[in-house]
Amino acid sequence: MTLSPQQILRDVFGYPAFRGEQQAVVEHIAAGGDALVLMPTGGGKSLCYQIPALLRPGVGIVVSPLIALMQDQVDALCQLGVRAAFLNSSISAAAAHAVQQQLLRGELDLLYVAPERLLMPGFLALLDQLHANTPAPQPSPSMGEGAHPGIALFAIDEAHCVSQWGHDFRPEYRALTVLHQRFPAVPRIALTATADAPTRGEIVERLALQQARQFVSSFDRANIRYRVTQKNNARRQLQEFLESEHRNDAGIVYCLSRKKVEETAAWLQQRGWDALPYHAGLDAATRSNNQRRFLREEGVVMVATVAFGMGIDKPNVRFVAHLDLPKSMEGYYQETGRAGRDGLPANAWLAYGLGDVVAMRQLLDTGDAPEERKRLEKRKLDALLGYCESTACRHQTILRYFGEDHPGGCGACDNCLEPVNNWDATEAAQMALSCVYRTGQRFGTGHLIDILLGKTTARIGQFNHQRLSTFGIGKELSAAQWSSVYRQLVASGLLEADIEAYGGLKLTAAARPILRGEQSVWLRRDADPVKRKADRAERTAKAREPVAAAHDDPLWLALKARRMELAREQGVPPYVIFHDSTLLGILKQRPATLDELAQLSGVGQAKLVRYGEAFLQVVRDAAPG
Numbered sequence: 001m002t003l004s005p006q007q008i009l010r011d012v013f014g015y016p017a018f019r020g021e022q023q024a025v026v027e028h029i030a031a032g033g034d035a036l037v038l039m040p041t042g043g044g045k046s047l048c049y050q051i052p053a054l055l056r057p058g059v060g061i062v063v064s065p066l067i068a069l070m071q072d073q074v075d076a077l078c079q080l081g082v083r084a085a086f087l088n089s090s091i092s093a094a095a096a097h098a099v100q101q102q103l104l105r106g107e108l109d110l111l112y113v114a115p116e117r118l119l120m121p122g123f124l125a126l127l128d129q130l131h132a133n134t135p136a137p138q139p140s141p142s143m144g145e146g147a148h149p150g151i152a153l154f155a156i157d158e159a160h161c162v163s164q165w166g167h168d169f170r171p172e173y174r175a176l177t178v179l180h181q182r183f184p185a186v187p188r189i190a191l192t193a194t195a196d197a198p199t200r201g202e203i204v205e206r207l208a209l210q211q212a213r214q215f216v217s218s219f220d221r222a223n224i225r226y227r228v229t230q231k232n233n234a235r236r237q238l239q240e241f242l243e244s245e246h247r248n249d250a251g252i253v254y255c256l257s258r259k260k261v262e263e264t265a266a267w268l269q270q271r272g273w274d275a276l277p278y279h280a281g282l283d284a285a286t287r288s289n290n291q292r293r294f295l296r297e298e299g300v301v302m303v304a305t306v307a308f309g310m311g312i313d314k315p316n317v318r319f320v321a322h323l324d325l326p327k328s329m330e331g332y333y334q335e336t337g338r339a340g341r342d343g344l345p346a347n348a349w350l351a352y353g354l355g356d357v358v359a360m361r362q363l364l365d366t367g368d369a370p371e372e373r374k375r376l377e378k379r380k381l382d383a384l385l386g387y388c389e390s391t392a393c394r395h396q397t398i399l400r401y402f403g404e405d406h407p408g409g410c411g412a413c414d415n416c417l418e419p420v421n422n423w424d425a426t427e428a429a430q431m432a433l434s435c436v437y438r439t440g441q442r443f444g445t446g447h448l449i450d451i452l453l454g455k456t457t458a459r460i461g462q463f464n465h466q467r468l469s470t471f472g473i474g475k476e477l478s479a480a481q482w483s484s485v486y487r488q489l490v491a492s493g494l495l496e497a498d499i500e501a502y503g504g505l506k507l508t509a510a511a512r513p514i515l516r517g518e519q520s521v522w523l524r525r526d527a528d529p530v531k532r533k534a535d536r537a538e539r540t541a542k543a544r545e546p547v548a549a550a551h552d553d554p555l556w557l558a559l560k561a562r563r564m565e566l567a568r569e570q571g572v573p574p575y576v577i578f579h580d581s582t583l584l585g586i587l588k589q590r591p592a593t594l595d596e597l598a599q600l601s602g603v604g605q606a607k608l609v610r611y612g613e614a615f616l617q618v619v620r621d622a623a624p625g
């Protein structure tokens with residue numbers, strides 16, 4: 001019996017159709033080709049090597065740096081009836097030996113292995129032995145029972161780890177060319193969600209994938225709603241955001257420093273949130289325990305530095321919030337991309353203010369990186385600031401940065417949902433800049449704004465600033481509006497913070513043509529905080545997402561409770577039993593029979609047998625009458 005990719009997709013994974021490039025990739029690899037697959041997070045990369053591994057004789061060897069996640073990945077496959085195992089430094093010698101025996105007996109469909117383990121001479125010798133057993137390629141499905149010796153394929157996950165420039169660099173990844181040299185006939189598939197062209201080039205070169213076919217998907221994350229909020233009291237704004245939109249949801253809050261991570265986590269805990277800290281300064285046990293709780297339990301808010309998240313494949317992360325600016329658009333896209341892997345709506349929320357711009361610029365200036373590196377990082381930060389201040393569609397702006405077109409008008413970003421106006425701020429900019437100039441380029445915005453508004457403060461008296469020509473000339477704008485003007489002038493590089501003068505602002509060369517009246521300035525008109533509040537209630541009501549809307553439904557709660565019980569019994573994360581999207585399907589369709597249940601996306605044969613009755617019973621119990 002020969003199975004087709006579609007049959008495996010349906011019977012094993014329970015999905016009705018392939019997404020995007022999946023089918024083309026699967027067919028290419030199954031036929032023995034090499035591939036480089038670029039797909040955004042949540043695009044469905046895993047199926048691209050899992051299905052060919054089931055179609056081809058032998059075991060699929062998956063190289064992954066994400067040791068902490070291998071157990072969950074293997075658990076998820078076992079739930080589907082796929083014979084999977086992993087090898088890394090976390091398991092005992094006896095357990096490793098047992099896995100190797102399974103391998104040699106041809107009893108595995110997929111093996112996850114850490115790169116350092118793969119490169120050990122003993123393991124490579126084992127692969128040699130396996131490979132010697134590989135039968136001549138023929139279309140024979142290796143799914144299900146029976147022994148199939150040999151190597152079906154090599155999958156190199158998180159392939160951007162070969163790149164020295166990314167912060168995920170793994171030196172062992174560079175040695176993976178050994179696979180090609182030793183086993184030229186075994187197909188290789190490298191996968192990454194890192195979108196930029198230089199990294200792609202580096203992967204091809206470093207992994208010797210010149211002959212591989214490249215599959216590049218759109219990097220749009222249509223289900224993520226991007227939003228940038230102007231900071232006034234960031235924690236309180238975060239709390240409001242969580243309360244109005246994510247009361248019971250799991251999500252990640254990113255902060256720049258370890259200290260802020262701990263403070264913010266404690267602050268949220270005091271207010272009743274199930275929040276946990278995560279940063280590289282915590283001991284390994286605490287880190288893995290917190291990560292485990294985030295994955296295994298529902299509704300945990302992880303407050304973290306960027307040390308958290310690579311490869312976190314929890315599908316139902318409903319929001320990613322940034323309390324500090326990411327370092328670049330790449331960072332922002334990657335971090336926010338951890339939301340909504342399951343394709344259901346999710347929020348990316350960023351709070352940002354003048355202080356962040358100043359802090360990030362200073363961080364770059366004071367670092368001891370070589371000049372060239374600093375210039376590159378500065379350009380990256382500028383792009384991110386441009387994004388924050390942009391009034392255009394966020395999806396469009398992000399994709400343009402990565403060299404992809406998007407028509408705009410996404411209907412799922414703040415700028416599309418509540419269009420923001422630009423205003424001709426030339427005159428205001430001139431006032432703001434000349435106030436900086438006349439005070440000697442050493443004061444911060446608080447004092448500058450007091451001067452523009454004509455306030456008589458002790459500090460103004462001390463410096464005789466009431467005698468300046470700019471004193472009181474800015475009364476037409478409010479303090480908040482001036483603050484917005486200064487933020488945007490710093491963000492666009494017309495002003496910079498002077499580190500020697502404790503963050504006082506000074507003019508850059510770019511400010512000259514504006515002061516001389518040779519160039520005009522357009523700025524975004526920030527939403528009025530009072531009006532915003534009124535809008536918010538309405539917006540929240542309108543934007544009740546399918547998941548949030550379900551929260552009040554007793555059947556939804558019962559389905560989730562049953563899932564959690566089943567997960568606890570087996571010590572696996574709940575989404576390994578069924579994804580939220582499958583539970584939503586049950587909620588909506590209320591299946592009465594196993595056949596009806598089998599129609600839902602995410603219900604394959606193995607899960608139907610294991611869990612079908614349990615969930616049908618939940619539906620029956622909830623039936624009225």
Ligand code: ADP
Binds near residue numbers: 039040042045047
């Ligand atoms: P990636 O590794 O690209 O981030 P995953 O392989 O983890 O993505 O897939 C993301 C989610 O989408 C998973 O929950 C997966 O089960 C689901 N998925 C993948 N392919 C399909 C498909 N063809 N139909 C429905 N769901 C899919």
Ligand code: ZN
Binds near residue numbers: 396413416
């Ligand atoms: Zn938009």
